[in-house]
Amino acid sequence: MIDNLLIIxxxxxxxxxxxxxxxxxxxxxxxxxxxxGKEGIDYFETLTLEKNTNAPDLVLLDxxxxxxxxxxxxxxxxIRHKQEFPNTSVCMITVSDDPKYQQQASRYSCVVExxxxxxxxxHLSYLRQFQVHRKRxx
Amino acid sequence: xxxxxxxxxLIYFIxxxxxIVATDLLLHYVFQIDxxxxxxxxxxxxxxxxxxxxxxxxxxxxxxxxxxxxKQYRALFENNPSxxxxxxxxxxxxxxxxxxxVQKYGYSRDEFLSMTCLELRPQEDVxxxxxxxxxxxxxxxxxxxxxxxxxxxxxxxxxINTYPVDFNGEEAALVIAEDITKRLKTEQEAxxxxxxxxxxxxxxxxxxxxxRYVQKLAKVAGWEYYPDEDRLVGADEILGLFSAEDKGSxxxxxxxxxxxxxxxxxxxxxxxxxxxxxxxxxxxYRIRWNEQLRYLRQVGEADLLDGVRILRxxxxxxxxxxNMEKERDQAGSTLSRTLDSITDGVIELDxxxxxxxxxxxxxxxxEIEAGKVVGLAVLDVFPDAVSLKSFPEYTNVMEKGSVSRxxxxxxxxxxxxxxxAIPTQEGIAVYFKDITEHKRNEEQVRIWLHRYESVAKATSxxxxxxxxxxxxxxWNQGLERIYGYGPEYQETPLSWWEERVHPExxxxxxxxxxxxxxxxxxxxxxxxxxxxADGTYKYVEDSGxxxxxxxxxxxxxIGSLRDIDELIKANAENKxxxxxxxxxxxxxxITDVEGKISYINPRFTEVTGYTFEEVAGRKPGEVLQxxxxxxxxxxxxxxxxxxxxxxxxxxxxxxxxGRKYWMQIDCTPIYDDFGNHQGFIAIQxxxxxxxxxxxxLQEHVRILKEISWLNSHEIRxxxxxxxxxMYLIKDSDSELEKVELYGLVNEAAHNLDRIVREVAMKAxxxxxxxxxxxxxxxx
Numbered sequence: 048m049i050d051n052l053l054i055i056x057x058x059x060x061x062x063x064x065x066x067x068x069x070x071x072x073x074x075x076x077x078x079x080x081x082x083x084g085k086e087g088i089d090y091f092e093t094l095t096l097e098k099n100t101n102a103p104d105l106v107l108l109d110x111x112x113x114x115x116x117x118x119x120x121x122x123x124x125x126i127r128h129k130q131e132f133p134n135t136s137v138c139m140i141t142v143s144d145d146p147k148y149q150q151q152a153s154r155y156s157c158v159v160e161x162x163x164x165x166x167x168x169x170h171l172s173y174l175r176q177f178q179v180h181r182k183r184x185x
Numbered sequence: 186x187x188x189x190x191x192x193x194x195l196i197y198f199i200x201x202x203x204x205i206v207a208t209d210l211l212l213h214y215v216f217q218i219d220x221x222x223x224x225x226x227x228x229x230x231x232x233x234x235x236x237x238x239x240x241x242x243x244x245x246x247x248x249x250x251x252x253x254x255x256k257q258y259r260a261l262f263e264n265n266p267s268x269x270x271x272x273x274x275x276x277x278x279x280x281x282x283x284x285x286x287v288q289k290y291g292y293s294r295d296e297f298l299s300m301t302c303l304e305l306r307p308q309e310d311v312x313x314x315x316x317x318x319x320x321x322x323x324x325x326x327x328x329x330x331x332x333x334x335x336x337x338x339x340x341x342x343x344x345i346n347t348y349p350v351d352f353n354g355e356e357a358a359l360v361i362a363e364d365i366t367k368r369l370k371t372e373q374e375a376x377x378x379x380x381x382x383x384x385x386x387x388x389x390x391x392x393x394x395x396x397r398y399v400q401k402l403a404k405v406a407g408w409e410y411y412p413d414e415d416r417l418v419g420a421d422e423i424l425g426l427f428s429a430e431d432k433g434s435x436x437x438x439x440x441x442x443x444x445x446x447x448x449x450x451x452x453x454x455x456x457x458x459x460x461x462x463x464x465x466x467x468x469x470y471r472i473r474w475n476e477q478l479r480y481l482r483q484v485g486e487a488d489l490l491d492g493v494r495i496l497r498x499x500x501x502x503x504x505x506x507x508n509m510e511k512e513r514d515q516a517g518s519t520l521s522r523t524l525d526s527i528t529d530g531v532i533e534l535d536x537x538x539x540x541x542x543x544x545x546x547x548x549x550x551x552e553i554e555a556g557k558v559v560g561l562a563v564l565d566v567f568p569d570a571v572s573l574k575s576f577p578e579y580t581n582v583m584e585k586g587s588v589s590r591x592x593x594x595x596x597x598x599x600x601x602x603x604x605x606a607i608p609t610q611e612g613i614a615v616y617f618k619d620i621t622e623h624k625r626n627e628e629q630v631r632i633w634l635h636r637y638e639s640v641a642k643a644t645s646x647x648x649x650x651x652x653x654x655x656x657x658x659x660w661n662q663g664l665e666r667i668y669g670y671g672p673e674y675q676e677t678p679l680s681w682w683e684e685r686v687h688p689e690x691x692x693x694x695x696x697x698x699x700x701x702x703x704x705x706x707x708x709x710x711x712x713x714x715x716x717x718a719d720g721t722y723k724y725v726e727d728s729g730x731x732x733x734x735x736x737x738x739x740x741x742x743i744g745s746l747r748d749i750d751e752l753i754k755a756n757a758e759n760k761x762x763x764x765x766x767x768x769x770x771x772x773x774x775i776t777d778v779e780g781k782i783s784y785i786n787p788r789f790t791e792v793t794g795y796t797f798e799e800v801a802g803r804k805p806g807e808v809l810q811x812x813x814x815x816x817x818x819x820x821x822x823x824x825x826x827x828x829x830x831x832x833x834x835x836x837x838x839x840x841x842x843g844r845k846y847w848m849q850i851d852c853t854p855i856y857d858d859f860g861n862h863q864g865f866i867a868i869q870x871x872x873x874x875x876x877x878x879x880x881x882l883q884e885h886v887r888i889l890k891e892i893s894w895l896n897s898h899e900i901r902x903x904x905x906x907x908x909x910x911m912y913l914i915k916d917s918d919s920e921l922e923k924v925e926l927y928g929l930v931n932e933a934a935h936n937l938d939r940i941v942r943e944v945a946m947k948a949x950x951x952x953x954x955x956x957x958x959x960x961x962x963x964x
Contacts, residue, residue, distance in 0.1 A: 058902065060933065064909040071916060111898060142901040164901075165909030168916060 048073055049178050053090070053103035055081045055120065056140070057112045065107065065166060074171045079103065084115030088123055095131055102132045104178060107166075110141040110148065117141075121155050128157045138174060140164055190248050194241030198233060205229030267363050270297065274318060274349075274356045277302040281352070289364060291336030302360075305333050307340065321358065324348065330365065341366040409497040412460060423500050445471040445478075456485070459496055463487035469503070480507040530602075530617035533609065536583065538563050541611060550619055551598070569597055575604060582606040582613050592620065601625075651679075651729065651742040653702060658682060667748050669718030687714035687722050694727070702739045707731050712753075715746065724753035772848070772869035775855070778862055780804050780826055792871055794841030805867065809848075811839040822852070829854040829862055835872060847876035888948070895944045903937035 052075035056062050062080055069075055081087050087106070094102055110117040117139060128135055139152050139161040152161040159177055162170050206226055213222045262269055268286030272279050282297040292300065303311050310332055317328060325348035332340050343362040350359045408419035415438075423440060444452055448470035455468035465486045472479050485498030530547030534540060540563055543555045558566045570576060575593045582589045586608040593604050601624035605616040647663030656679045664670045674681070686694045690713035701709030710728035717723055729744020766773050767786050772793070775784035782800045790796055793809060800808050810819060818836045825832035833851045840846065852867040907930055914926045 058906075060906050060929075060936075061902075061909070064906065064913065064929075067913055068909070071913065142898055142905050144901075164905035165912060167909075167912045 049075045049104040049175070051075065051077045051079065051101055051103040051105075053079045053081065053087075053106045055084065055087045055106060055112070055117070056109040057082050058109070061109075061164065068166060068168070068171065072168055072171050074175060075105070083112040084117060084120030084123075087120045088115070091124065091127065091132065095127075102135050104134060104136065105174065106135060106137045108137050108139050110139060110143070118151070121158070125155050125157055136178070138162060140166060190241055190244035193244050194237045197240050198237035201233030201237065202230055205233055262359075265361065267361050268343075269359065269361045271350060271352050271357045271359050272302050273352070274321065274358055277314075277318065280355070280357050286362070289335070289341075289362075290333070307332055307334055318358075321347075321349070331362075333362065342369050405499050405501045407497070407499050409495055412494050412496060440472075443472045443474050445473060452483070455483070456496070459485050459487050460494075478504075480504045528618075529605075530619075531614060532563075532617070533612065533614045534563055534583075535612040538583075538612070540566060547617065550600075550617055578604075579606055579613065579615070582608055592624075594624075646745040646747045648743070648745050649729075651744065653731075653739050653741055663746070668715065668723070668746070671718075685716040687716065690714050701729075702731060702742070705733075705737070705739075707733075709742070709744075712749065723748055723750040725749060770870075772867075772871070774805050774867040774869065775864060776805065776867070777864040780865065782808075783864065789869075792840070792846070792869075793838070799841075809838040811837070811843075811845070813837045813845060814839075822850075825852070826865065835876070846871060846873040848872065892944065892948060895947070899940050900937070900944060903933050903940055906933040907937065 052069060054062060054065055056065065066078060066080075069078060079090075081090055087108075091102075093099075108117045108120065121137065121139075124132075124137070135157070136159045137155070137157045138159055139148075140163075141148060141161065142164045144163055149161055152158045160174070206229070209222060209226045209229060212218050212225075262271075262281070263283050265283055266285055268283065268289045270279055270282040270286050278301050279297045279299075282294055286297065287294055290297075290305070303314065306314060314331075325346070328345035328347050330342055330344050333343055334340055342365050344365055346361045346363075347358050350357050406419060406422035406425065408417060408423060410417050417440070441449075441452075452468055452470045455466045458464070459466045463486070465484065467482065467484045469480065469482045472481055480503045482501045482503045483498060484501075485496050488495050488497060528546050530550035531542075531544040532540060532547050533542040540558045540561055543553075543558060547553075548555055553566070564570060573593060573595075575591050578589045578591055581587065588608070589604075589606045591604055592601060594601050599621070600619060601621045603618040603620045605618075607614050607616070647667055648661040649664075650659045651657075652659075658677050658679060658681070660670075660675055660677065664674060665672065683691060683695055694711050694713040697711045698709065701711075708728070708730055710726065712724065712726050714722040715725040715727075726747040726749045727744060728747070729742040731739045732741040732743065734740045767788075769786070770788060771786075772789045773784070773786040774782060774789060777783045781802050781804055782797075785795075785797050785800060795808060806819060806822065814837050818834050822832060822834055822836075831851070831853050833849070835847060835849045837845055838848045849870040849872040850867050851869075852865050855863045855866050857863050910926050910930045910933060914923050914930070917923050917926065
C-alpha cells in the first residue's frame with residue numbers, strides 16, 4: 048500500500064470509479080484529486096514552498112484535460128522531479144489507444160507506465176509491485 | 186696830470202702869500218700904518234694857506250671826477266662796437282680811432298692817425314664831405330649815409346652820427362659810423378624780391394584770368410571749402426559755370442540747396458567720406474539753378490593748410506556730356522532694341538575677346554543671361570568654343586577684318602547654327618541663326634536619299650518617287666526585278682498602280698493613300714495584294730515618306746513596294762497557330778525579356794477580366810497576384826524567370842474584380858532563331874475547381890480525423906467507464922454496492938448512447954449539406 052496517491056483527472060465519473068477501485072484494492076492510504084495540469088503544478092509548487100515531505104508516491108495523470116493537459120504538466124514536472132520529487136512516479140492514463148502516446152510517454156523518465164483506461168485491479172497490483180521495486184532500487 | 190690840483194693850489198698859495206706879504210709891507214712902510222705888521226702878515230698867510238689847502242682838496246676832488254669820466258669816456262670810445270673816430274675839423278686829420286674802426290677799415294691805428302677823413306671815401310664824395318664839414322655846427326647830428334672805402338678797396342655804406350668835441354683843446358668831431366652795407370643789401374634784395382613778386386603776381390593774375398577762360402571753356406570751377414568755418418571759396422566760379430549773370434558769390438548752403446534732392450545723399454556721403462578719410466572722392470550730381478538742370482561732376486580732396494582743414498577740388502559742368510551720353514544711350518538703346526528684336530542671336534566681342542553685348546535672341550538661343558556673360562572673356566563663357574571647327578574663323582574675322590559665314594554644329598547643344606561673323610569697330614559681332622530644324626530636314630532628306638539609293642539596289646523592294654502634283658510615279662528597277670514590269674513602266678500614272686491593286690484591296694488602299702497624304706502625316710504605309718506582270722498577286726507592303734513644301738503642302742512621296750508575299754504566307758501558318766492560341770482554353774501570356782506582358786490571348790481576358798491595354802508592359806505577377814498568393818511560389822517563379830528556366834507552379838491569382846482563382850502555370854523561356862532570349866510564354870490553366878476540390882478533400886480528411894478522435898476519446902470515454910464499472914462489479918462482494926454500480930453502468934450506457942448520437946449529428950452537420958459525390962466514399 049502506498050502512502051500518497053495523486054489523481055489528476057477532469058472526468059468526475061472516472062475519478063469516482065478510480066477512487067472506488069483504489070479503496071477496494073487498498074492501493075493507497077491518502078488520495079488527492081486535482082482537475083488539470085495547472086492545478087498539478089500549483090500543488091507541487093506549494094509542496095516545495097512548505098517543504099512538505101509528503102510528496103505523492105504516484106501520480107495518475109490523465110492526458111486530455113482542460114486548461115493544461117497531461118503532456119504540458121509533464122514538461123514542467125520532468126524538470127523538477129529529479130531534484131525535488133525523486134520519489135514521485137507518474138502513471139499516465141488515457142482513453143485513447145493512439146500508439147503515438149506510448150512513444151511520447153516513453154520520453155519522460157518519470158513516467159512508469161501509460162495505461163489505457165479503464166484501470167483494473169491488475170493494473171493496480173502491477174503499479175504496486177513497481178513501487179516496491181522502485182523503493183528497493185533507490 | 187694829477188699834479189694839476191697841487192700846481193693850481195701852489196700857484197694860488199704863492200700868489201696869495203706874495204700878495205698878502207707885499208700889501209702888508211706896503212701898508213707898513215709906505216703908509217706907516219702900523220697895527221702890528223707881523224700879526225697882520227701871519228693872519229694873511231694863514232688865510233692863504235688854509236684856502237690853498239681847501240682849494241687843493243676841491244680841485245683834486247673835481248679833477249678825480251673828471252679823470253674818472255674821461256676814463257669812462259675813453260672806454261666808451263675804445264670799446265664802442267661801431268667804428269668811432271675823432272678828427273680835427275681844421276684839416277680833417279684823424280686824432281683818434283677806436284679798435285672797431287681799425288678792425289672794420291683794415292688800417293692800423295698809426296695809418297689812421299696819418300690820414301685825413303678825405304682819404305676814407307671815394308673821390309666823388311669828397312666835395313659832399315667838405316660841404317658837410319663847412320656847415321658843421323656845434324650839436325649832435327645824424328649825418329646820413331656815406332660811402333667809405335676800406336683798406337682793401339671795398340666800398341661800404343655807413344650811417345654817420347657826429348658831434349663836436351674838444352680834443353686836447355682842438356676843435357674836433359667825434360664820428361660814430363655804423364656799417365649798414367648788409368642791411369642795405371638785404372633791403373635792396375627785399376625790394377627786388379617784392380618787385381619780382383609783384384611781377385609774378387601780375388603774371389599770376391594774368392594766368393588766373395586765363396585759367397578762368399579755360400575753366401569756362403572746360404566748364405571747370407575750382408573751389409575750396411573750410412569746413413571749420415563753413416566757408417566756400419570759389420562758389421562764384423561754380424556759379425559761373427552755368428549762370429552768365431553775376432549774382433555775387435553764393436554761399437555753400439545756397440549751392441547745396443540747389444542740388445537735386447535724390448542726389449543729395451550721395452553728395453553728402455562723398456563729402457563726409459572726404460572729411461573723414463581725406464581720400465580723393467568723386468561724385469556726380471545734378472543741380473537745379475534758374476530752372477535749369479545741370480549735371481556736375483565734383484572731385485575733391487582734403488588737405489591741411491596751417492592746421493586748418495580744407496577741402497578742395499573742382500567741379501565740372503558735365504551737362505553737355507551727359508546730354509550727349511543720354512542721346513547716345515537713347516541711340517544705343519534703340520540700337521539694342523533693334524538688336525534684340527532680331528531673331529538671330531547676336532553676340533559682340535571686343536578685341537580682347539570679351540563679350541560686350543548679347544541680344545535677347547542670343548540669350549534664348551543659348552539659354553544664358555546677358556548679365557552673366559557680358560564683360561567676361563568669351564572662352565570663360567563658352568569654354569568648349571576652342572574645340573569648334575569654326576574657331577579659327579572668328580580669329581580670322583577679328584584679325585583680318587573680313588566677313589565670314591559658315592555653318593557650325595554645337596554638339597553640346599545638338600544645334601546647328603548658321604554663323605555670320607562681322608568685324609566691328611570694337612571687335613566682332615557674330616550672328617547666330619538656329620538652323621537645326623533646317624539641318625535636320627536636310628539630314629532627313631539626305632538619309633532618305635541615301636536610303637533611296639541603297640534601297641534601290643535592295644532585293645525585295647521597288648522604289649517609287651510619287652509626284653503628288655502630276656500624280657506620276659517613277660519606278661526603279663525593282664519594279665522589273667520583283668514584279669516583272671519592264672523599263673517601259675519606269676514612269677506610270679497613279680491609275681496604273683490602282684489598276685494593279687487586287688480588286689478586294691483596291692478601295693482600301695486608295696482611300697488609305699488619300700488619307701495619308703491629306704492628313705499631313707509624313708509617313709504612310711499599307712499592305713495589299715499587287716498584281717505582277719505575269720498576272721499573279723503578291724502581298725506587298727507599300728510605305729512612303731511624304732515630303733511637304735514650305736506651304737506645308739504635300740508635294741512628293743518617296744516610297745517602296747516591298748514584297749512581303751513569302752512573309753505573309755509564312756505568317757499564314759503563324760496566323761493559324763495564333764488562331765489556335767486565341768481560341769484555346771488555356772490562358773496564354775507572352776512576356777518580353779524583362780518579364781513584361783507583350784501578348785495575352787482572349788482567354789486571359791475572360792479569366793482575369795483584364796484587357797491587353799490594362800496589362801501591357803506590366804509584369805503578370807504584379808497584376809494577378811494578391812494576398813493569398815503563396816510567397817514561396819512567387820519567389821520560386823521569380824528565380825526561375827531570372828534563370829530563364831522552365832517552371833510549373835500552381836498559385837492563387839486574382840481577377841480584376843478581386844475574385845480569387847487557382848492557376849496552374851507552365852512557363853517556358855522563348856528564344857529566337859539566333860538563340861537570343863525573347864521572353865517567356867506562359868500557358869496557364871484555371872485549376873480553381875480542382876483546387877477547390879482538393880481543399881474540400883483536405884477538409885474531409887480533417888473531419889475524418891476529427892471523427893476518429895471523437896471515436897477514440899468521446900466515445901471511448903463512456904465505454905471505459907462502463908468497463909471500469911464492470912471491473913468493480915466483478916470484484917465487489919456487496920450486493921448493495923453491485924446494485925449501485927449497475928445503476929452507474931446504466932447511467933454510463935445512456936451517456937454513451939448520447940455521445941454516439943452527438944458524433945453522428947456532428948458528422949451530418951459537417952457533410953449533410955454539402956453535395957459531394959465522394960461523401961459515400963468517405964463513410
